[in-house]
Amino acid sequence: MSAVSGPQAAAIDFSAFRDPGLARDLIARIRGAVGNRSINLMEVCGTHTMSIGRFGFRSVMPAGLRLLSGPGCPVCVTANRDIDRAIAIARIEGVTIATFGDMMRVPGSTSSLAAEKAAGRDVRIVYSPLDALRIAEDEPGRQVVFVSVGFETTTPAIAACLLDAAERNLANFSMLCANKLTPPALRAIADDPQTRIDGFILPGHVSTITGLAPYRFLVDEFGLPGAVTGFEPVDILASIELLVRMIIDGTPDIVNAYRRGVNADGNPTARALTEQVFETVGATWRGLGELCASGLRIREEYACYDAQRRFDVHVEPTQEPRGCRCGDVLRGRIAPDTCPLFGHACTPEHPVGPCMVSSEGSCAAYHRYRV
Numbered sequence: 001m002s003a004v005s006g007p008q009a010a011a012i013d014f015s016a017f018r019d020p021g022l023a024r025d026l027i028a029r030i031r032g033a034v035g036n037r038s039i040n041l042m043e044v045c046g047t048h049t050m051s052i053g054r055f056g057f058r059s060v061m062p063a064g065l066r067l068l069s070g071p072g073c074p075v076c077v078t079a080n081r082d083i084d085r086a087i088a089i090a091r092i093e094g095v096t097i098a099t100f101g102d103m104m105r106v107p108g109s110t111s112s113l114a115a116e117k118a119a120g121r122d123v124r125i126v127y128s129p130l131d132a133l134r135i136a137e138d139e140p141g142r143q144v145v146f147v148s149v150g151f152e153t154t155t156p157a158i159a160a161c162l163l164d165a166a167e168r169n170l171a172n173f174s175m176l177c178a179n180k181l182t183p184p185a186l187r188a189i190a191d192d193p194q195t196r197i198d199g200f201i202l203p204g205h206v207s208t209i210t211g212l213a214p215y216r217f218l219v220d221e222f223g224l225p226g227a228v229t230g231f232e233p234v235d236i237l238a239s240i241e242l243l244v245r246m247i248i249d250g251t252p253d254i255v256n257a258y259r260r261g262v263n264a265d266g267n268p269t270a271r272a273l274t275e276q277v278f279e280t281v282g283a284t285w286r287g288l289g290e291l292c293a294s295g296l297r298i299r300e301e302y303a304c305y306d307a308q309r310r311f312d313v314h315v316e317p318t319q320e321p322r323g324c325r326c327g328d329v330l331r332g333r334i335a336p337d338t339c340p341l342f343g344h345a346c347t348p349e350h351p352v353g354p355c356m357v358s359s360e361g362s363c364a365a366y367h368r369y370r371v
């Protein structure tokens, strides 16, 4: 697995992450390299989507270089069925739902957690799973359910929280887990004949845990390059240039362009924590459907902390928001602003789909930065 090395690395000063002159130079080099070629890159991480919007990079890229947003917003890829299950549990007498703020307004088939709260259910916003644990400790008369979404970055902390609950023998705490793994989603997109991606801007945060090895299949099976990327302007532009050069030269590789944050091996200790608590299972993603070995389920040993096993709720067949194209947005098939509802029927104030709700959603980023 190679890292950034050789002449390309020597030409980039990674300590000057916001240097306007260096950014301008990189943009010029990208423009020169792309020429009149057509190249599609996908940024996989929602934070990259926000950074690309904030820095206005889409507007300064050459005409043939498209930056497509991918399935990197955990709230956005959460399937309606999982949201509907959380809502059904929220309706049980004596249950308190604790979840991150973005999850509140995501529409399920017929309601949302915010609507349930307005209707009198006990739904609370928390900033970490430990906040939910504290609620359970403070209110032993209530069943507290933490609705957990996220990728590899946040799962170790969630696993640690569950182990904490187990150590304290906390009987009124459980988790409804819709946590997911990134590589199977990349595989689905790389394998999608309707989405022509030439290279991936790989997620910096996720890679701090996974390292580089889980992305290797992109090169070996699909001949696609990937660059693990940080979040500053120079980080992103340098990765784009690396990807463009690998595409043009026909030398795909997985490179680590975020070495100040990511080790090639990731964080084995954090991965061990995740593996102790969770097992890998098939999961349904919004937009990508059922993906083999792409989700996490609490292991049998800790089954009493699994809200899905603890609360036997009936969930009706799901309905997607009418007219919403989030599924196509998450696959990179369409740009958010080509959804017919974008900016009219669907705005951050009145979102129709999850990609407009979440702070990391592609539609919200396009709307906010008008890219």
Ligand code: SF4
Pocket (backbone or CB within 6 Å): 323, 324, 325, 326, 327, 329, 336, 339, 340, 341, 342, 343, 346, 347, 351, 352, 353, 354, 355, 356, 357, 363
């Ligand atoms: S603009 Fe709204 S309705 Fe359209 S895809 Fe995005 S979230 Fe869905």
